[in-house]
Amino acid sequence: MEPAPPDCDDLAITAVVIDFFGTLTVSAPDHVWMDAAAASAAPLGLAAGQWRAALDASFVERATGAIGDLTQSFRELARRCGVSPSDDALAAACQARIQAQHTLFQFRPDVPAALAVLRERGFRLGLLSDCTAELPAAWSALAVAEFFDTAVFSCAEGIKKPDPAFFQVVCDRLGVEPGQCLYVGDGGSRELSGAAGVGMTAMMLRADDWHSNSAHDREDDWSGPEIGSFAELTTLIGTPGLSARSLLAHNQDRH
Numbered sequence: 001m002e003p004a005p006p007d008c009d010d011l012a013i014t015a016v017v018i019d020f021f022g023t024l025t026v027s028a029p030d031h032v033w034m035d036a037a038a039a040s041a042a043p044l045g046l047a048a049g050q051w052r053a054a055l056d057a058s059f060v061e062r063a064t065g066a067i068g069d070l071t072q073s074f075r076e077l078a079r080r081c082g083v084s085p086s087d088d089a090l091a092a093a094c095q096a097r098i099q100a101q102h103t104l105f106q107f108r109p110d111v112p113a114a115l116a117v118l119r120e121r122g123f124r125l126g127l128l129s130d131c132t133a134e135l136p137a138a139w140s141a142l143a144v145a146e147f148f149d150t151a152v153f154s155c156a157e158g159i160k161k162p163d164p165a166f167f168q169v170v171c172d173r174l175g176v177e178p179g180q181c182l183y184v185g186d187g188g189s190r191e192l193s194g195a196a197g198v199g200m201t202a203m204m205l206r207a208d209d210w211h212s213n214s215a216h217d218r219e220d221d222w223s224g225p226e227i228g229s230f231a232e233l234t235t236l237i238g239t240p241g242l243s244a245r246s247l248l249a250h251n252q253d254r255h
């Protein structure tokens with residue numbers, strides 16, 4: 001019998017692409033976002049609920065840089081809320097926003113060790129985040145930044161998840177094909193379908209605090225592969241050169 005031809009679609013996984021909020025970081029429940037909104041609403045003289053609604057409604061615009069940097073976007077949102085703040089009030093609101101965002105940069109305890117292990121094993125690491133300008137501004141000083149070969153931010157690229165072009169940017173920066181990437185995320189912005197759509201192997205990080213996370217357009221209906229922690233991820237891809245198909249089979253055995 002003829003041997004089966006090699007499966008050209010079943011590439012070895014050589015890179016791991018990881019989401020930021022709710023994936024590298026612990027979940028942020030709704031009250032955290034409300035507290036954050038209240039902090040930046042106060043200098044503008046706005047009620048927290050109205051400001052929160054304006055922030056939520058403009059997430060796509062803010063995450064793609066469509067209404068400018070932080071100061072410009074806050075001025076525009078204030079206008080939409082019917083106020084015209086002084087420069088000092090606007091600056092205070094922006095400062096409160098930056099401080100509130102920094103409280104969200106709290107990493108899961110098993111993340112640094114897992115990232116170090118992945119690098120040791122020779123995997124290329126890419127960050128892919130739907131975010132506003134506060135994250136890229138803070139990124140290089142964050143404890144996890146040193147582990148990543150590249151960090152791609154929606155607000156800098158002008159596109160966001162699940163746009164296939166956004167996933168292609170991180171592949172190009174890493175010098176890999178989508179089929180060589182394992183994508184890990186909590187599911188915000190329908191990122192898992194987006195990653196799978198371009199040919200990545202997508203896995204949901206469904207950590208213990210997943211249910212309490214408040215994320216934009218999260219694909220709670222994801223029925224594909226999942227892992228429960230970063231420690232589990234390092235166990236799963238312990239074998240360098242594992243193909244995407246073997247990885248999925250391996251993961252299925254564990255769940």
Ligand SMILES: [Mg+2]
Nearest residue numbers: 019021022188
């Ligand atoms: Mg996320």
